[in-house]
Amino acid sequence: MERKIKIKSRDVSxxxxxxxxxxxxxxxxxxxxxxxLIGPSGCGKSTFLRTLNRLNELIEDTTTQGxxxxxxxxxxxKDTDVVAxxxxxxxxxxxxxxxxxxxxxxxxxxxxIHGIKNREQLDEIVxxxxxxxxxxxxxxxxxxxxxxxxxxxxxxxxxxxxxxAVEPQVILMDEPASALDPIxxxxxxxxxxxxxxxxxxVIVTHNMxxxxxxxxxxxxxxxxxLVEFSITDEIxxxxxxxxxxxxxxxxFG
Amino acid sequence: MEQQKEDDGYMNxxxxxxxxxxxxxxxxxxxxxRYPVRGFTRDKLVEMILMLSAAIFILAIIVISIFIxxxxxxxxxxxxxxxxxxxxxxxxxxxxxxxxxxxVGTLAVTMVSLLWAVPLGVAxxxxxxxxxxxxxxRLLGRLVELLAGIxxxxxxxxxxxxxxxxxRENLGGSGLSVMAGAVILGIMILPTIINISxxxxxxVPLEYKEGSxxxxxxxxxxxxxxxxxxxxxxxxxxxxxxxGRAIGETMAVVMVTGNSTIIPNSIISPVRTMTSNIxxxxxxxxxxxQSALFATGVVLFIFTVILNLIVNLSLKAGKNYAxx
Amino acid sequence: xxxxxxxxKILTGxxxxxxxxxxxxxxxxxxxxxxxxLPGISLDFIMQxxxxxxxxxxxxxxxxxxLYLTAVALLLAVPLGVAxxxxxxExxxxxxxxxxxxNLTAETLSGVPSIIFGLFGFVFFVIFLGLGWSIISGGLTLAIMILPTITRTAxxxILSVPREYRENSxxxxxxxxxxxYRVVIPPALPGIxxxxxxxxGRAIGETAAIILTAGSSLNMPLSLSDPARTMSVHLYILAMxxxxxxxxxxxxxxxxxxxxxxxxxxxxxxKGLAATK
Numbered sequence: 001m002e003r004k005i006k007i008k009s010r011d012v013s014x015x016x017x018x019x020x021x022x023x024x025x026x027x028x029x030x031x032x033x034x035x036x037l038i039g040p041s042g043c044g045k046s047t048f049l050r051t052l053n054r055l056n057e058l059i060e061d062t063t064t065q066g067x068x069x070x071x072x073x074x075x076x077x078k079d080t081d082v083v084a085x086x087x088x089x090x091x092x093x094x095x096x097x098x099x100x101x102x103x104x105x106x107x108x109x110x111x112x113i114h115g116i117k118n119r120e121q122l123d124e125i126v127x128x129x130x131x132x133x134x135x136x137x138x139x140x141x142x143x144x145x146x147x148x149x150x151x152x153x154x155x156x157x158x159x160x161x162x163x164x165a166v167e168p169q170v171i172l173m174d175e176p177a178s179a180l181d182p183i184x185x186x187x188x189x190x191x192x193x194x195x196x197x198x199x200x201x202v203i204v205t206h207n208m209x210x211x212x213x214x215x216x217x218x219x220x221x222x223x224x225x226l227v228e229f230s231i232t233d234e235i236x237x238x239x240x241x242x243x244x245x246x247x248x249x250x251x252f253g
Numbered sequence: 254m255e256q257q258k259e260d261d262g263y264m265n266x267x268x269x270x271x272x273x274x275x276x277x278x279x280x281x282x283x284x285x286x287r288y289p290v291r292g293f294t295r296d297k298l299v300e301m302i303l304m305l306s307a308a309i310f311i312l313a314i315i316v317i318s319i320f321i322x323x324x325x326x327x328x329x330x331x332x333x334x335x336x337x338x339x340x341x342x343x344x345x346x347x348x349x350x351x352x353x354x355x356x357v358g359t360l361a362v363t364m365v366s367l368l369w370a371v372p373l374g375v376a377x378x379x380x381x382x383x384x385x386x387x388x389x390x391r392l393l394g395r396l397v398e399l400l401a402g403i404x405x406x407x408x409x410x411x412x413x414x415x416x417x418x419x420x421r422e423n424l425g426g427s428g429l430s431v432m433a434g435a436v437i438l439g440i441m442i443l444p445t446i447i448n449i450s451x452x453x454x455x456x457v458p459l460e461y462k463e464g465s466x467x468x469x470x471x472x473x474x475x476x477x478x479x480x481x482x483x484x485x486x487x488x489x490x491x492x493x494x495x496x497g498r499a500i501g502e503t504m505a506v507v508m509v510t511g512n513s514t515i516i517p518n519s520i521i522s523p524v525r526t527m528t529s530n531i532x533x534x535x536x537x538x539x540x541x542x543q544s545a546l547f548a549t550g551v552v553l554f555i556f557t558v559i560l561n562l563i564v565n566l567s568l569k570a571g572k573n574y575a576x577x
Numbered sequence: 578x579x580x581x582x583x584x585x586k587i588l589t590g591x592x593x594x595x596x597x598x599x600x601x602x603x604x605x606x607x608x609x610x611x612x613x614x615l616p617g618i619s620l621d622f623i624m625q626x627x628x629x630x631x632x633x634x635x636x637x638x639x640x641x642x643x644l645y646l647t648a649v650a651l652l653l654a655v656p657l658g659v660a661x662x663x664x665x666x667e668x669x670x671x672x673x674x675x676x677x678x679x680n681l682t683a684e685t686l687s688g689v690p691s692i693i694f695g696l697f698g699f700v701f702f703v704i705f706l707g708l709g710w711s712i713i714s715g716g717l718t719l720a721i722m723i724l725p726t727i728t729r730t731a732x733x734x735i736l737s738v739p740r741e742y743r744e745n746s747x748x749x750x751x752x753x754x755x756x757x758y759r760v761v762i763p764p765a766l767p768g769i770x771x772x773x774x775x776x777x778g779r780a781i782g783e784t785a786a787i788i789l790t791a792g793s794s795l796n797m798p799l800s801l802s803d804p805a806r807t808m809s810v811h812l813y814i815l816a817m818x819x820x821x822x823x824x825x826x827x828x829x830x831x832x833x834x835x836x837x838x839x840x841x842x843x844x845x846x847x848k849g850l851a852a853t854k
Contacts, residue, residue, distance in 0.1 A: 055748060060671050087750035097741035100764050110749045113759070159745070166749055299754045300668050306660035307675075310682040310728075313721055317689070317697045324700050377599055380592045393596060395844065400603050402775075402836045404782020406809045407829050410816050411606050440602055447599075473588055494688075501690025503785040504813060528692050532785055535699070550696045554689065561688035565681060 006031040012066035036215035090163035096155035098147035110166035133161035153184025325547030358524040365435035374446030401444035409508030426521035429511030442495040453487020503528040614830025642805035649716030658727030687725035695789035715791030723776040734768025
C-alpha cells in the first residue's frame with residue numbers, strides 16, 4: 001500500500017548559539033494521520049515541532065541546518081514565503097491564548113490578515129471553523145462576546161477554530177491538553193480523532209497514555225535525538241530500543 | 254518500520270518558493286502586496302520608518318548639545334574659564350561675567366532643600382512600603398502623584414504668597430531668601446525621592462525581611478539593619494535624581510529667592526541661582542550678555558547630563574546584579 | 578541593643594506624622610489657592626480676554642494658547658514617541674547597540690532642565706530656523722520635552738502584552754507589522770494613553786521653556802506663527818510684576834483644577850487597563 005508522505009525532514013539540526021538541541025533528525029510524517037512526538041522534558045520534541053513551521057526563528061541566535069520538505073517542497077530556502085508556509089502549517093500552543101477580542105474576531109483574524117474583507121465570506125468561514133472545532137453549538141449565539149470569558153477547554157477549541165479558519169493542511173500541536181482538565185482533554189482528543197480525516201496532525205505530548213490513545217505513529221525523542229519512530233502500537237508493545245523501553249515503562253522522565 | 258535515509262534526490266532539487274508550488278490560499282495573490290517599493294517588503298519599510306523615529310532621540314541630544322555649546326562655549330573662552338566660574342562680579346553692562354555667586358546660590362538652595370526633603374522623603378517611602386496598610390499606601394501614592402503634577406509656577410506662587418511673608422515675619426529679612434527657595438524646592442523634589450526610594454525598598458527580596466524576622470528581630474530592626482542597606486543604591490539614586498531636579502528648577506526658585514547677585518551669608522539672605530539668572534535676563538540680553546547666559550546653560554547642561562549618566566549607567570549595572 | 582515596645586510605638590507615631598506632613602503640604606497648597614482663587618473664576622474670567630496687561634479682564638487668550646500649544650506638541654510627539662517605543666520593543670534585537678544608545682539618550686533627555694530646552698528652542702527654532710516667537714517654536718520645543726515620557730510609558734505598556742499573542746499571530750501567518758498593530762498595540766493602548774495624559778499635564782505647567790520660545794503676547798493666537806502666552810506664563814508674569822494678585826490666584830486655581838482633572842483621568846485610564854483584561 002502506497003503511503004503518502006506529507007512532511008519529510010532530512011538531517012535537521014538546531015543550534016541555540018553553540019548548544020546543539022537537535023541532532024540530524026530524519027522523519028516522515030504521513031498524510032491524514034496523527035503522529036505523536038514523545039520524550040522527557042527538554043528532549044527537543046517541541047524544538048523539532050517548531051522547525052516545521054519555522055517558528056524557531058523567533059528565538060534569537062538560533063540556527064537550523066538540514067531541510068524540511070512539505071509536499072516535496074523545501075521550506076528552508078532564501079525565497080520561501082514564510083507567511084504562506086504558516087498558513088499551510090498551523091500551530092496550537094500549550095497555553096490556550098486567545099486574542100483580547102471577541103470570539104468572532106479571533107476566528108476571523110487569520111482570514112483577515114490574508115486579505116479577506118467580505119463580511120459574508122468571513123461569516124461563513126467563522127461558522128465552518130467553529131463547527132469543525134466542535135465549538136459552534138456552545139458559542140454560536142454569542143460570537144461578539146469577549147473570547148477571554150470562555151473556559152480553558154473552550155479557549156483551546158477556539159484556538160483550533162482560529163487555526164482551521166486559515167485552511168491549513170497540517171496542524172501542529174504543542175502539548176495542547178496539558179493546561180486542561182480531564183473532561184476538556186477527552187473532548188480535545190475526540191476532536192483530534194475527527195480532524196485527522198481532513199488534516200495531517202503532529203502532536204507533541206508528555207503524556208504517554210494520550211499518545212497511545214490517539215496517534216497512529218509515534219516518535220521517541222531523547223537528548224535531541226530521534227531514538228525510535230514507529231507505528232504507535234508497535235512502539236508501545238514492542239519497542240526496539242532499550243532507551244525507548246525504559247522511558248515507556250517509566251524508568252525515567 | 255525503520256527510519257530510512259533515502260537517496261531520493263531531494264537534496265539536489267532546485268530550491269523553489271513554497272508559494273509557487275502550492276495553490277495560493279483563498280485564491281488571493283500576495284506577490285504585489287509584499288513589495289510596494291522595489292526591493293523592499295512592506296515589513297522592511299515599516300521597520301525603517303520606526304527605526305528613524307527611535308533615532309530622533311539621538312538626533313535631539315546631538316543637536317541640542319551642538320547649539321547650546323556653540324552659543325555658549327566661545328564666551329567661556331573669551332572670559333577665561335576660571336574667571337567665568339570663580340569671579341564673583343556679574344555685571345553685563347561692564348562686560349563682567351563671573352557666575353560664582355549664582356553657582357553658590359544654586360548650591361545653597363539645593364543643599365538646604367535636600368537637607369530636609371531627603372529624610373522626610375525616605376521616611377515616607379519606608380512608611381508606604383513597609384508600615385502603612387495597603388489602602389493607605391495606595392492613597393498616599395496617589396497624593397504624591399498629585400504633588401508631582403503641580404507645575405513649578407504654582408509652587409513659586411504659593412511660596413511667594415505664603416512662605417516668603419512667613420519667613421519675613423518670623424526670621425527676619427525680606428523673606429525672599431535661601432530658606433524660601435529651599436522650602437519650595439524641597440516640596441518639589443519630594444515626589445522624586447519618595448517614588449524612587451519606595452521602588453528600591455519594594456525591590457528588596459522578601460526573603461531578606463523574612464530571614465531577619467525569623468531570627469527574632471522586630472520589624473523596625475529588620476528595616477534598619479536589612480532592608481535599608483539592601484536598598485541603599487536605589488535610595489542614593491533617588492537622592493541624586495532629586496538633586497538633579499533641584500539644580501535644574503527655575504520658575505519656583507526665581508519667584509521666592511530675591512535674585513540678588515551676592516553670595517548668601519545666612520539662610521535668610523536673598524540669592525540668585527544659575528537658572529534664575531537665565532530666565533530673568535534672556536528677555537533683554539544680546540551679544541556677549543546673551544552668550545554668557547548660554548554659557549551658564551552649558552554649565553547646567555554638563556552638570557545634569559553627567560549626573561544623569563552616573564545614575565543611568567550605574568543603574569544598568571545595578572539591574573544586572575539584582576536579577577541574579 | 579534591645580528593642581523596646583515603647584520605642585517602637587514612638588517610631589510608628591513618628592512615621593505616621595511624617596506621612597501626615599506630606600498630606601498636609603498637599604492640602605494646604607491646594608486649599609489655600611482654592612480659597613483665594615475660586616471666587617475669581619467665573620464664566621467671564623474664562624471667556625474674556627485680558628486687558629490692561631492682565632490687570633483687568635479674563636484669561637481667555639491664555640487658555641486658548643495653552644490648548645493650542647499642547648495640541649501642537651502632542652501632534653508631533655505622540656506618533657514619533659509611540660513609533661520609537663514600538664521599534665525599541667518589537668523590532669530591535671536583544672543586545673542591539675542602537676537600542677541601548679536610544680534608551681540612554683531618552684533617559685538623559687528626560688533629565689535635562691526645562692530652561693535648557695528653552696535656550697535650545699530659542700537659538701534653534703526661534704532664531705536659526707527663523708520661526709520667531711510662536712506657537713510652532715513653543716510646540717516643537719515642548720514636543721521634544723515630552724517625547725521621553727511618551728516613549729517610556731509606551732514601552733512599558735507594550736512590554737506588558739503577553740508574549741503568546743505575538744506567537745499565535747505569527748503562527749497564523751501574520752507578518753510582523755500586522756502582528757504589531759492588530760495584537761500588540763490595542764491591548765497596550767490604555768498604558769500609552771496614560772502616558773499621553775501625563776504629558777498633557779506637563780505641557781500645561783511648563784513655563785521656562787515656553788517663555789523663551791512662544792513669547793508672551795496677550796493676543797489671541799490665530800495661526801502657528803503667532804506668539805502666545807500660556808496660563809502658566811501668565812501666572813508668572815502677573816505674580817512677579819505684581820499686576821493683579823486676584824487674577825493670579827484665579828489663574829493658579831484654574832491650573833490646579835486642570836491638573837487634578839488630568840491626574841484623575843490618568844488613574845481612570847490605568848483602571849481601564851485592568852478592566853479590559
